[in-house]
Structure formats: C-alpha cells, structure tokens
Amino acid sequence: MRNEQEFIDLLHRRLAELRTGAEAAVKDALAMDGTTFQARQERDVMVAEQSGLLAAFNAGEHGLCFGRLLFRDGADHHIGRIGIRAADEDRTPLVIDWRAEVARPFYLATGHTPMGLRRRRHITTENHRVTDLHDEILDLTDTARTGHEGSDADAVLLAALDAARTGRMHDIVQTIQAEQDRIIRAPHQGVLVVEGGPGTGKTVVALHRAAYLLYAHRERLARRAVLIVGPNPAFLGYISEVLPALGETGVLLATPAELYPGVRATGTDTPRAAEIKGAATMADALAAHVRDRQTVPEPDAPIAIRHDDGELLLTTDIATEARSLARETRLPHNLARPYFAFRVIDALTAQIADRLGADPYGGPSLLGPDDIAQLGKAVAANRDVHAAIDDLWPALTPQEFIADYLTDPTHLPDEDAAAIRRDGGPWTPADVPLLDEAAELLGEDDSAARAAAEAARQERVRYAQGVLDLSYGSRTQEFEDREDEDSEILAAHDLIDAERLAERHEEADHRSAAERAAADRTWAFGHIIVDEAQELSAMAWRLLMRRCPTRSMTLVGDPAQTAEPGGCGTWEAILTPHVGDRWEHVRLGVNYRTPAEIMDLAAGVVRSVNPSFEPPSSVRSTGEGPWMCAVHGDSEADLADAVADAVVSETSREMARIAIIAQHRHHAALRAAVPAASAGPEPDLTRPVVLLDPRQAKGLEFDSVIVVEPGEFGTSDLYVALTRATQRLGVIYDAEDGPGLPAGLEGLGW
Numbered sequence: 001m002r003n004e005q006e007f008i009d010l011l012h013r014r015l016a017e018l019r020t021g022a023e024a025a026v027k028d029a030l031a032m033d034g035t036t037f038q039a040r041q042e043r044d045v046m047v048a049e050q051s052g053l054l055a056a057f058n059a060g061e062h063g064l065c066f067g068r069l070l071f072r073d074g075a076d077h078h079i080g081r082i083g084i085r086a087a088d089e090d091r092t093p094l095v096i097d098w099r100a101e102v103a104r105p106f107y108l109a110t111g112h113t114p115m116g117l118r119r120r121r122h123i124t125t126e127n128h129r130v131t132d133l134h135d136e137i138l139d140l141t142d143t144a145r146t147g148h149e150g151s152d153a154d155a156v157l158l159a160a161l162d163a164a165r166t167g168r169m170h171d172i173v174q175t176i177q178a179e180q181d182r183i184i185r186a187p188h189q190g191v192l193v194v195e196g197g198p199g200t201g202k203t204v205v206a207l208h209r210a211a212y213l214l215y216a217h218r219e220r221l222a223r224r225a226v227l228i229v230g231p232n233p234a235f236l237g238y239i240s241e242v243l244p245a246l247g248e249t250g251v252l253l254a255t256p257a258e259l260y261p262g263v264r265a266t267g268t269d270t271p272r273a274a275e276i277k278g279a280a281t282m283a284d285a286l287a288a289h290v291r292d293r294q295t296v297p298e299p300d301a302p303i304a305i306r307h308d309d310g311e312l313l314l315t316t317d318i319a320t321e322a323r324s325l326a327r328e329t330r331l332p333h334n335l336a337r338p339y340f341a342f343r344v345i346d347a348l349t350a351q352i353a354d355r356l357g358a359d360p361y362g363g364p365s366l367l368g369p370d371d372i373a374q375l376g377k378a379v380a381a382n383r384d385v386h387a388a389i390d391d392l393w394p395a396l397t398p399q400e401f402i403a404d405y406l407t408d409p410t411h412l413p414d415e416d417a418a419a420i421r422r423d424g425g426p427w428t429p430a431d432v433p434l435l436d437e438a439a440e441l442l443g444e445d446d447s448a449a450r451a452a453a454e455a456a457r458q459e460r461v462r463y464a465q466g467v468l469d470l471s472y473g474s475r476t477q478e479f480e481d482r483e484d485e486d487s488e489i490l491a492a493h494d495l496i497d498a499e500r501l502a503e504r505h506e507e508a509d510h511r512s513a514a515e516r517a518a519a520d521r522t523w524a525f526g527h528i529i530v531d532e533a534q535e536l537s538a539m540a541w542r543l544l545m546r547r548c549p550t551r552s553m554t555l556v557g558d559p560a561q562t563a564e565p566g567g568c569g570t571w572e573a574i575l576t577p578h579v580g581d582r583w584e585h586v587r588l589g590v591n592y593r594t595p596a597e598i599m600d601l602a603a604g605v606v607r608s609v610n611p612s613f614e615p616p617s618s619v620r621s622t623g624e625g626p627w628m629c630a631v632h633g634d635s636e637a638d639l640a641d642a643v644a645d646a647v648v649s650e651t652s653r654e655m656a657r658i659a660i661i662a663q664h665r666h667h668a669a670l671r672a673a674v675p676a677a678s679a680g681p682e683p684d685l686t687r688p689v690v691l692l693d694p695r696q697a698k699g700l701e702f703d704s705v706i707v708v709e710p711g712e713f714g715t716s717d718l719y720v721a722l723t724r725a726t727q728r729l730g731v732i733y734d735a736e737d738g739p740g741l742p743a744g745l746e747g748l749g750w
C-alpha cells in the first residue's frame with residue numbers, strides 16, 4: 001500500500017507539472033500573432049492541441065491510476081485513465097493509457113488465458129489516497145503473497161455496481177468486462193450494432209468506444225468530431241460527464257431533434273403524425289412535391305410579359321423545354337433553377353429577335369450576334385421575366401417548403417395527409433428529418449452567400465488600403481525633410497499589402513471541430529454513435545446517414561424497449577437501405593444495473609405478451625423484492641399522497657436518488673405532493689428526487705424507483721420504467737378508480 005501511495009504521489013506531482021506546462025502553452029498560443037492565414041491556422045491548431053491536453057490532464061485528476069499489471073517476463077505497468085510520461089530523456093511511461101494495447105490484459109486476462117500476466121492489481125483511490133488494493137494471481141506458480149489477494153475477483157465490480165447513484169453516469173475504465181472490452185476495441189470500421197437488454201452497459205460501452213476511437217484514430221476523428229445521438233436532453237445531461245472524465249472533448253452530444261442547425265423543435269406531434277412523418281415514403285412524397293413546384297403555364301394561358309420591344313409570350317412549350325433541361329442536370333431544385341431561367345431568357349430573346357430581325361423579303365435575320373446579345377441583356381433585366389420565372393420555378397428554403405407542404409400535404413393517402421396537416425405552429429422533432437430532406441432536395445443556393453462574402457472581403461481590402469494609405473501619408477510627413485527613403489524603420493505598407501492586411505482583420509475561428517459541426521448541416525462526422533437506436537424513424541436514419549458518409553457508426557439499442565410508433569423495429573429495416581448487409585452485430589447479455597428480483601418482475605411483463613422472451617441475466621441480487629401499494633382513495637390527491645409517503649420512506653432508507661415515473665397527466669398532482677421533486681422537460685437528475693414520464697426515463701437509472709399507475713403504460717414503456725432501479729422498486733396504483741395492475745404485475749405483493 002505504501003509503495004503504491006508513493007507512486008500515486010509521484011504521478012500527481014508529474015501531472016501538476018504537465019498541467020502547468022499546458023496552461024502556459026495555451027496562453028502563449030493565444031497570444032501568437034496571426035498575421036497570415038497560415039499563422040492563424042497554426043495558432044488555432046496549437047490552441048486546440050494544448051486545450052485538448054489540458055482537458056486530459058484535468059481528467060486525470062480523479063482516479064488517475066487504477067491498475068497495475070505484473071508480467072511473467074518481469075514487465076511492470078501501471079494503468080490509468082490517461083497516459084503520463086516522466087520528464088526524463090526517454091520520456092519513460094509512468095502510467096499507461098487504458099486504451100493502449102499493452103493495457104488489454106487488465107480487462108481480458110483470465111486464469112485460463114493469462115496473456116503473460118503473473119498478477120493483476122486493482123488500485124482504488126479517493127482524493128489521491130490509496131484506499132484499497134486487490135490482487136488477482138493469474139500464474140498459479142506465483143507463490144508470493146502481498147496480503148491483498150482476494151477470493152472474489154468481482155469484488156471491485158460489485159462495489160462499483162452497488163455504489164449510490166449521483167444522477168450522472170460515470171466511466172467504467174476500472175471495471176470494463178471482457179465482453180465489453182471486445183466491443184469497445186472492435187476493429188470494425190463500418191456500422192457496428194450493439195444489442196442488449198436493459199442495464200447491459202450498451203450506453204457506457206458506446207461511450208468508451210468513442211473514447212477508444214478518439215485515441216486510436218486521433219488524427220482523423222479530432223478533425224471530424226464524433227456525434228453522439230441520445231433520446232432526450234435529460235439523457236444527454238446524464239451521460240455528459242463520461243467522455244470529459246476520460247479526457248475527451250471532441251464530441252457533440254445531440255438529440256435527433258437538434259440536428260438541423262437553426263431550428264428548435266419545441267412542438268409535439270400526435271403519435272400517428274410522428275409515425276407518418278417518420279416513414280420512408282415521406283422522402284418520395286417530398287421529392288414529388290418539389291417537382292410539383294416546377295410548373296409550366298397552361299397551353300391556353302401563356303404568360304404575357306410587357307417589354308420595351310413589344311409583348312413577349314412565355315408559352316407552355318418554352319417552359320416545358322426549359323424545365324426538362326433543368327431537370328436533366330439532376331441538380332437539386334435551387335441549383336437547377338438558373339438552368340431553367342437561362343433557357344427561358346434564351347427562348348424569349350429568340351422570340352423578340354425573330355420579330356425584330358425578320359427580313360421583309362424572307363432573307364436571313366437582319367440582326368447580328370451583338371444585337372442579339374443586347375436583346376438578351378434587356379430580356380434578362382426585365383422584372384416581369386424574373387417574376388414569371390419565380391412563379392414557375394421558385395427559389396425555396398427548406399423551412400418555407402416544409403411549412404407549405406404541411407398546410408396541404410400531397411402524395412399521401414387522404415387520412416395520412418389529414419393526420420399531419422398543420423397551419424403554422426412550432427417545429428416538432430419529427431419535422432427535423434423532413435427539413436433535412438428538403439434541404440437535400442432543394443440544395444442550398446449559396447451564390448448569394450458567396451457574393452456577400454466576396455463583397456465583405458472587398459470591403460476589408462478597401463479598408464486595409466485606407467489604413468495603408470494613411471500609414472504612407474504619415475510616413476511622408478514624418479520623413480519628408482530627412483530624405484531618408486532607406487530608413488530602417490519599416491512602416492505597415494512596407495511589410496504587408498492590402499489583401500493580407502484584410503485577412504488579418506478576419507475573425508479567427510477558435511471553435512472546436514464539435515462546435516463547428518453543431519452549426520453546419522453538411523458537416524461529415526468521423527464517427528456517429530446512436531443510443532436507443534431502435535426509436536429512430538426511417539427519415540431520421542436518412543438524416544444521420546447523410547451526416548456520416550463513411551458509415552463509421554456504432555448503434556446501440558434494444559428492440560424490446562421500442563416505444564416510438566415510428567421506430568424502425570429491426571436492425572435489418574434500419575440498415576439495409578443504407579449499407580446492405582455490411583454491418584456487424586454483437587450482443588451484451590449481462591445486466592449490471594437491475595438486481596435479479598426486479599428483473600424477474602420486469603421480464604414477466606414482457607412475457608405476458610411474448611412468452612418466449614429472454615431477459616439479460618442480472619449480475620447481482622439484493623434479496624429484496626419489489627414492493628406494491630394499492631391506494632383506496634377517491635381522488636387523484638390520494639394517489640399523490642401515497643407517492644409522497646413512499647418518497648419519505650425511501651429517503652429514510654438512504655436511497656440517494658429516487659425517481660417517480662408516472663404518465664404526464666399525474667404530474668401536476670405529484671409535483672404538488674412532492675414539491676422537492678425536479679420535473680419538467682429537462683429535470684435536474686442530480687437532485688435527490690426526480691419526477692419523469694416513461695419516455696424521459698429511457699436510458700437513466702436511480703437507486704430507487706417508484707412506478708405510478710403502471711396500468712397506464714404500454715408494455716415497452718413499463719419494461720423500461722421497471723428496469724431503471726439499481727436497488728429498490730415500488731409500484732403504486734389506485735385500486736378504486738385506476739385501470740388496475742397490468743398483465744405480469746398482478747401477482748405482485750400477494
């Protein structure tokens with residue numbers, strides 16, 4: 001113990017040195033003069049690199065070193081959250097990053113396959129103090145004893161699983177299990193599907209995989225960033241500390257509803273509307289609707305345009321031919337629009353040229369190419385021509401287009417159109433993939449943005465020229481009577497020209513890759529992790545696949561927990577349209593969260609509708625079964641009071657985090673009865689009591705869970721709610737006026 005403590009002290013001293021060095025480097029880099037584009041880039045790279053290092057060093061502050069490997073050949077390595085080297089010439093590794101290959105036996109070695117190990121040590125620390133050591137002997141010929149050998153190799157794991165929850169997920173670097181390690185380090189570059197029941201560690205494994213990939217492919221991924229998609233903001237808050245604790249910051253966390261920059265989806269759809277909007281057929285309906293916006297005049301109603309040289313007629317034939325030509329480009333709507341416009345202008349110019357140049361004696365046109373070019377310019381400048389083109393092939397923004405589509409949805413069966421019809425109102429999460437689809441179909445006509453950027457650049461150049469002129473002016477005044485043209489004092493105009501001075505005024509982009517990715521719809525992420533992947537609709541998958549052209553993805557989920565009606569259901573249905581059969585599927589089968597007593601009950605609920613259902617097996621049991629409380633009252637307040645009493649009783653049992661899970665319609669009464677509970681769209685999960693609806697509970701966990709009126713939950717929502725507890729589960733229902741206990745729970749408490 002003493003030796004390990006001395007080592008940990010040494011490590012923290014070294015960490016402090018490194019941190020001070022990185023802090024100074026960040027400051028120096030920020031102060032670097034970014035005169036040229038290249039210098040600015042170098043400075044930004046330096047700031048990003050050193051800030052990344054600083055984040056890693058800060059992460060190392062807690063539980064820096066947690067393991068030690070003693071090999072039969074005498075090698076001896078400490079394993080830690082981050083790698084640290086000594087200050088000596090060889091930069092000798094003091095502690096090895098858990099993601100390095102040499103650290104693998106820490107997670108994989110067994111007595112049967114010792115991987116060269118003689119002994120494996122788990123080191124537990126608290127605030128830099130070594131509090132426990134636990135040795136496992138992997139070489140039976142090793143007879144040396146340290147006094148820290150334990151008979152139960154799982155003691156460290158069980159201590160972690162039994163620990164009170166904090167409302168934030170923690171990393172598991174100290175106790176990653178072999179089946180999890182294989183997934184975290186899977187060499188597969190494409191789509192990896194991780195399936196497993198509740199509490200099998202899918203989320204935590206996916207997060208560690210992100211950390212591993214950022215370590216193993218740092219060059220590529222740090223530039224492109226990793227996107228992690230989770231079901232709701234509360235869940236993202238819950239997992240938000242895992243990667244920073246592992247020293248990783250190049251990650252963007254988002255819900256599917258947040259993936260269209262500039263749009264906040266605050267509205268809600270009915271389940272039916274969300275299902276229709278999520279179906280793959282919506283893509284065809286929107287594509288057809290775009291074509292509908294590319295129109296031609298009726299044959300008997302050509303568009304008459306007043307022009308200085310006489311009336312022009314934009315006929316069906318002209319528009320149809322221009323439309324075919326524009327469509328043949330296969331460009332998105334807005335980008336094909338100039339082709340349509342030029343063709344129409346050409347045809348109208350020809351019309352007027354035929355009229356004006358007609359030789360009364362039937363000879364060739366009297367107009368030369370220059371005359372025709374002049375006529376073309378006049379037609380192109382005619383406002384009525386522009387108005388007609390706008391009418392036939394309008395420039396559209398995705399927002400306008402989808403808002404317009406939703407007021408009168410087309411290319412759908414009548415009842416589906418009626419279900420999604422909406423006049424105004426806020427965007428909903430199910431609208432976000434539609435906006436993204438529209439952006440693809442319409443294309444961003446960035447010519448205006450480019451013209452504006454160029455104008456701004458020109459403006460900066462003019463400003464810089466002014467600055468230089470001033471500097472030159474002052475120079476002549478200062479030096480005029482010295483005839484000192486070769487003065488060694490250099491003025492600004494000697495060193496830089498106006499263009500470069502203009503660049504200097506451009507704002508430097510210090511944003512990280514993740515921040516830039518968040519603001520850019522067309523950003524291609526290096527890797528995407530999708531949690532609760534079973535819930536995403538076909539349209540949401542189309543959006544996500546666009547964000548990851550390399551298809552380097554980890555999808556985690558559990559089809560048995562599918563709650564959204566628009567959810568894709570099977571992995572084949574999700575993936576075949578995008579990657580065919582080129583994806584790998586792995587399973588996790590051990591439940592690390594829910595004790596066996598609770599899991600048995602939850603499994604019974606699913607078995608009542610699917611008798612062959614096999615739940616994951618729990619790694620722990622607490623000896624304590626779930627409890628039940630039937631309320632015999634005659635008002636909503638009686639049910640809420642019973643919940644309040646239960647919260648008091650659970651608190652007295654020192655349950656650190658308690659969740660009440662109830663349908664939304666009970667929330668007002670429950671908030672009144674349990675005012676201390678944090679509730680609302682983004683509840684604070686670090687508070688001792690939290691009130692959630694079943695969908696908000698997805699992916700979360702608490703020491704104690706109280707499920708209210710379970711008869712109002714669908715099977716999959718109830719399964720999710722019942723599997724959130726790490727210690728205790730209770731069920732409260734109204735035995736007088738409520739729907740009663742659902743199938744699978746009837747026997748509870750009797």
Ligand SMILES: Nc1ncnc2c1ncn2[C@@H]1O[C@H](COP(=O)(O)OP(=O)(O)OP(=O)(O)O)[C@@H](O)[C@H]1O
Nearest residue numbers: 172175176177198199200201202203204592593699
């Ligand atoms: N190897 C491990 N060591 C310590 N804790 C672990 C380990 N594996 C999983 N856990 C813990 O088990 C709990 C469940 O993990 P996680 O939330 O990742 O499961 P999940 O499969 O995503 O569950 P669900 O589908 O119900 O959301 C977490 O508290 C996690 O930290």
